[in-house]
Amino acid sequence: MSGRWTKCSWLLALAIPCAAQAQVDLTGLDRDMAGPRAQVLVLGSVHLGQLPAAPAPGSLDPLLDRLAAFGPEIITIEAIPGEECDLVARHPTVYGADYCPSTDAARAATGLDVPAAIAEVNRTLKHWPAQPTSAQRRRLASRFLAASDRASALVQWLQLPEGERRTGDGLDDALVAMLEGFTTRADESYQIGARLAARLDLPRVYAVDNHTGDNTDVEDVQAFGQAVQQAWDAGKAELSALQAQEHALAQRTDLLPLYRYINRPDNLEMLADLNAGTAMRAQSAQGYPQIWVAGWEIRNLRMVANIRATFRERPGARVLSIVGVSHKPWFDSWLGQLQGVEIVDAEQVLE
Structure with missing residues (x-):
């Protein structure tokens, strides 16, 4: 009897790792969501x-x-988020130098580096009004540019009336020229993403590349x-x-x-x-x-x-x-x- 139990225990021990390797099916966890x-x-x-x-x-x-x-x-x-652009800029030996477009022009106009601009964008959007003024849109567009979020800046720019697409509230001549260039640039992030977001009255798009x-x-x-x-x-x-x-x-x-x-x-x-x-x-x-x-x-x-x-x-x-x-x-x-x-x-x- 002892030998038989020893053999059975040995076979059971061999089976346990196989059972442990079975995958858990997660596909139905939201069945009753x-x-x-x-x-x-x-x-x-x-x-x-x-x-x-x-x-x-x-x-x-x-x-x-x-x-x-x-x-x-x-x-x-x-598109690459501003957070990743900032990360890469801080680790050039890991990622190299040629990674994201420069935000120097936006920093010169707003006084904000990428982390500070991202923080201001987030604060602004938490209290974004249903009917923002043109000044608010220009200001947010300038902050998006400083945050290395060009497509979202274009979303705000496109929602401005034609006569309000001008300098002021953080946008200088260089940034206005940049935004005007984005309106015709052959890029799906601008011509599909930003245009659609503006059409639907969304405040921004989200860059998710990595x-x-x-x-x-x-x-x-x-x-x-x-x-x-x-x-x-x-x-x-x-x-x-x-x-x-x-x-x-x-x-x-x-x-x-x-x-x-x-x-x-x-x-x-x-x-x-x-x-x-x-x-x-x-x-x-x-x-x-x-x-x-x-x-x-x-x-x-x-x-x-x-x-x-x-x-x-x-x-x-x-x-x-x-x-x-x-x-x-x-x-x-x-x-x-x-x-x-x-x-x-x-x-x-x-x-």
Whole structure:
């Protein structure tokens, strides 16, 4: 009898680690959630500045109409937050020097460095009136510029009457010229994010990009880049076909079909494989392509966390995240795993 029990105990001991490795299913924790779930729409975008030609005036209006109908209360963009810009500036040996646009002009006009400007922006928005004056908008725009939040500054600028888009209240000639330049710059953060936020009378957009985890530390940077590019070359023909169709659609006077095309699930699946799948399959003595994917995943994870933070105190919020289309599969997957979050079908919104 003793031998039998010893054998059974030994078998049980072997089974326990297997049971301990079983994953806990978190997907149903919000099944009985009190209150509405957050609705998150991830819009995959081309980088407008990388198109062969700048979008024609009004070509984004049909897209903006569809997004406005969704009614986002929070809009996030693929831009680096001022907090990260300040962090990087304090650690040049870790991140390098060429990272964020200079805020020197805004600091000269306002007397505020990035941390002080962020603090003033936060204080201002806590008591932001329903009907702000033009002076209040100009002042907040200047603080956003000092906080390295250019798109939010443009949101305030666009909500000013034409005659009130002038110097004063922290805006000098240099900052006014900067804001006027943003109104026509081919950048989705401005032409989609900021314009839509202004149209919906939102006070700001939220920058959520992050590069603190993909500053890869390898001995031979050139060899690293070559190895990753060689991995991507395995899907070069498919990528070229995808980009050719994008460029053809980008020449139209209505860019809504372009956004429908790039947000199609079949194209997103192909793009995800061309981006990360080819790298994971590539042979490399140093594992360079796989190292790149690790940095890509860290970047996306931190961006998703930044998005989550924008509606942390707002359960049930309607959120629009505008991001380069390569990120969308990761955003949809990881945001969809969060408690109390429901991913909105971009195809349905755009149709």
